[in-house]
Amino acid sequence: MRRRAALGPLALLALLVGCDQPAELRDAANAAAAKVRLTDTLTVTVGGGAVVSTTPASGDAPAQVRIRAQSQDVRVDVVDRGCAPVTVAVTVTHLPTGIEGSWRALLDGLPLETVAARAAGGGVVDFQGDPHDRDRVPLGRERPFTPAEGSAPDVRRFWVTTDRGRQAVAADEAPPVARPALAGACVTPDAPEAGRLGAAPLVARFRLRRPPRSGGFRFAVWGNTAGMTAARDALIASVNAAAVDFAVITGDLTASGRPDDLRAAVAQLDAGLAVPWYATVGDRDVVSQAVGTVVAELGRTTFAFDVGDLRLIVLDSADKALSPDGHTQLRAWLSDGPLWWGGTPAPPVRLVLTHVPPFDPFGTRANGFNQRLEAGRFIAALKRAQVPYLLTSQLAVFETQRQAGVTVVHAGGGGAPMERDAAHHWLQVDVAEGCLAADDPPAADAPCGGCQAGQACTAEGCAPCVTLTKVEFSP
Amino acid sequence: MRGLLTLLLLGPGLVGPAAAQPGAPPPTVAEAQADGFQLRPPDQGAGSLLAGGLALGPGLVLHGLGHYYAGDHATAKVLFAAELVSVGLLTGALLANNLGDGRGELGGLSRGLTHAGVVLFAGSWGADVLGAFKGSTALELDSSRVRGNRFGLAYRYTDDPVTDFRHHLVFRLDLNAGWFFLRPLVDLEGSARLRQLQAEIGARPLRGDDPHERLELGVRLRRVENQSHGFSTVGLMGYSGYKVDLGRLVEGLRHLYAFGRVGYGWDGYQFAATPDSVPALFSDTALGDTYLLLETGLGFNLGQRTHLTLSALSDPTKDVPPFAGGTGGLVELGLVHRQSDSLDIEFLGTMGDGFALLLGLGYGL
Incomplete structure (x- = not known):
């Protein structure tokens, strides 16, 4: 008699597999937000921000690009490979107040003789064009400009017109007058007028940044609000009273990731916070969230930026793991290489922010990374880079742990119900000026001799480079 | 000519006895019973x-x-x-x-x-x-081995989206002495940059009349060396495991076994100064972590010699990342075919956000 075996693994599988979007989808969305193709010949790339929406050109209306700033120093490159003049209207939101703007036109390429000379010189002989784009030829100097104010104080608009035929760029604070195409403007590599780099794409590079200033700076960090709007109002009031320069939200803005809840949270923050704010997602935010909504509302979920002596690295760990791109980017950002402004030395100190900690203090509860090998790898990378703090917000407590020389701060007091009746809180992070690199302490007889790694050399002597203060508030 | 003769000899067998005897009445129940057919016992209900x-x-x-x-x-x-x-x-x-x-x-x-x-x-x-x-008839007898010693050699392929570890060689022993067992295991990744060594030591204080039913208590000692990322772990886990015939509860599930393990473990993490090295075995641990191991599964025989297991496993220390959502666990499907009295062919598939496939041989010692 034959036996039939009916298996019930599918039910078990269905129970085990959640409805969350995989991190790889968000990786793809993050990459797409860094570079968009408006037409076959026109692309816009962003550093320190994310493209959250585009509108194609229609009739006389130019193409529009809306960018959400995710740093204090935003770079926008409009790259034109076409023939006729083309205008792009650029809107950038969540900028700091008092920004200074500049732009420069470049050709995306180098003459062959320059490439050869650079290779032959081995670094001794080099072509000094633009300090941030060594593989591009500048057309003119860096020019200051003031973008027009937009619909809110943190919004700026400007119009970019590129004309590759004339190798000309115009940056306007108002919609420009349309220019006719130059006859025969389309330059192909074999055209007589191609000449040296005549066929190279034309780049209009823009910089919008908070002016460098002396002294340190202060910012706010929190997470785990979980949709508690009243608590968020109280938190916003508390942050505004502390005169911070910007805020970073480390996830769980919503209770269950519904798109409407995320939009409401963003609107509340935009209306209430007096400073720019940047955010990543937490595990609650990805339960039912469409990838497009997340990026459209928050920008990229994994990002980094340099400010003062600090490189802030914000990682998407909403799946209780880092994505493959997240690991690659973390490795690059922990190194001494520049972010999007080539030739700029990396700041001496790194700070890493994410929602889920690698290790839950209560390991059996398993509220850290899903896989311990990945958690170990993460801590190993932070330890080698001598990162002083890892700030997280998964756990509704305030607690610090010392793990392999890294202080892991669990600060999930942004509004969700707390464990053990702990107080709601956010973190005030003060960063001093003159922070010393961890691996390059000054000599004993130097002006800052005696200061240790992780300290700053100030007028008053050695001081902590990064100071964390827990600020409590009542919802 | 030879082919035609073969066809003539085999033809009737190929098309079946009924077709070979068109129009013949079907055999009676007595005739079928004489040929070996067994009636369903009255106390065993039929399925439908x-x-x-x-x-x-x-x-x-x-x-x-x-x-x-x-x-x-x-x-x-x-x-x-x-x-x-x-x-x-x-x-x-x-x-x-x-x-x-x-x-x-x-x-x-x-x-x-x-x-x-x-x-x-x-x-x-x-x-x-x-x-x-x-229906309520029993499944095949469990063919998995419960006594004797074995040596196992296997190839394992892992796919973790965030690492380059792929090909592994696995060596293991299964030593049994009365109540006690010892199971050392070595898993070497192809580049030798991930090395996992473990030993399980334990006892079976309770065993049923059915030799497959048991209660196990054990300790797992393990060291993992990850040279690609510059850290290692040393750990200890205490666990209890069971295997029971569900026929004790549901008549129709005789020889369908439920098995499981619950473990509580501690791992100490050691970090090297550079990513291409691994701390020594007795280096200081920079952090300690505890974890729970939870496993429940079902095992039964597909045929006389092939045993299948399907389990849900929550083990955060595995080198396969678990499912990102839900319970964050793994699903494992195992097949062991008893090729002969001293040789098993083994397959184990592990599925999470990544996956692993193991194919190996087990030799009786």
Whole structure:
């Protein structure tokens, strides 16, 4: 008699597999937000921000690009490979107040003789064009400009017109007058007028940044609000009273990731916070969230930026793991290489922010990374880079742990119900000026001799480079 | 000519006896019994498609509906009771989490209750479906080995999206001496940059009349060296495991075994100054971590010599990343074919956000 075996693994599988979007989808969305193709010949790339929406050109209306700033120093490159003049209207939101703007036109390429000379010189002989784009030829100097104010104080608009035929760029604070195409403007590599780099794409590079200033700076960090709007109002009031320069939200803005809840949270923050704010997602935010909504509302979920002596690295760990791109980017950002402004030395100190900690203090509860090998790898990378703090917000407590020389701060007091009746809180992070690199302490007889790694050399002597203060508030 | 003769000789056998004797009346029950056919014993109910369909559909909400329709009311009550217990366990897990505001001290309890509740819910539903379709006759005898010593050699392929570790060689021993067992294992990744060494030592204080049924208590010692990322772990886990014939509860599930393990472990992490090295075995640990291991599964024989296991596993220390959502666990499917008295062919598939496939041989010593 034959036996039939009916298996019930599918039910078990269905129970085990959640409805969350995989991190790889968000990786793809993050990459797409860094570079968009408006037409076959026109692309816009962003550093320190994310493209959250585009509108194609229609009739006389130019193409529009809306960018959400995710740093204090935003770079926008409009790259034109076409023939006729083309205008792009650029809107950038969540900028700091008092920004200074500049732009420069470049050709995306180098003459062959320059490439050869650079290779032959081995670094001794080099072509000094633009300090941030060594593989591009500048057309003119860096020019200051003031973008027009937009619909809110943190919004700026400007119009970019590129004309590759004339190798000309115009940056306007108002919609420009349309220019006719130059006859025969389309330059192909074999055209007589191609000449040296005549066929190279034309780049209009823009910089919008908070002016460098002396002294340190202060910012706010929190997470785990979980949709508690009243608590968020109280938190916003508390942050505004502390005169911070910007805020970073480390996830769980919503209770269950519904798109409407995320939009409401963003609107509340935009209306209430007096400073720019940047955010990543937490595990609650990805339960039912469409990838497009997340990026459209928050920008990229994994990002980094340099400010003062600090490189802030914000990682998407909403799946209780880092994505493959997240690991690659973390490795690059922990190194001494520049972010999007080539030739700029990396700041001496790194700070890493994410929602889920690698290790839950209560390991059996398993509220850290899903896989311990990945958690170990993460801590190993932070330890080698001598990162002083890892700030997280998964756990509704305030607690610090010392793990392999890294202080892991669990600060999930942004509004969700707390464990053990702990107080709601956010973190005030003060960063001093003159922070010393961890691996390059000054000599004993130097002006800052005696200061240790992780300290700053100030007028008053050695001081902590990064100071964390827990600020409590009542919802 | 030879082919034609072959066809003539084999032809009747190929097309079947009925077709070879067109128009012949079917054999009587007595004639069939004389040929070896066995009547279903009166105390063993028959399965049916409709019963199975009821168990599959509405039986998802009312476990035992399939058996009830098939006339096995006693089993139906047992399965329904199991469903109620599973709901109770899940409710307990929810209460432990919410009333405790998610505090860490109750985290392990909450996870354990969740695991037990989910498994019991899925198990009672699956038992209803299986029994309703096939009826109450027993499954094949379990062919997995319970005595003797074995040496195993296997190739394992892993796919973790965030690492480059892929090809592994696995060596293991399974040594049994009366109540006690010792199971050392070495897993070497192809580049030798991930090395896993472990040994399980334990005893079986309880064994049933059926040699496959048992209660195990053991300790797992393990060292993992990850040279690609510059860290290693040393750890210790205490666990208890069981294997029981579900036929004790549901007549129609004889020789369908439930097995499981619950373990509590501690791992110490050691970090090297550079990513291309690994700290020595007795280096200081820079951080310690605890974890729970939860495993529940089913095992039964597909045929006389092939044993299949399917389990849900929550082991955060595995080199396969678990599913990102849901319970964050793994699913494992195992097949062991007893090729001969001294040779097994083994397959194990592990599925999570990544996956692993193991293919190996086990030799009796």
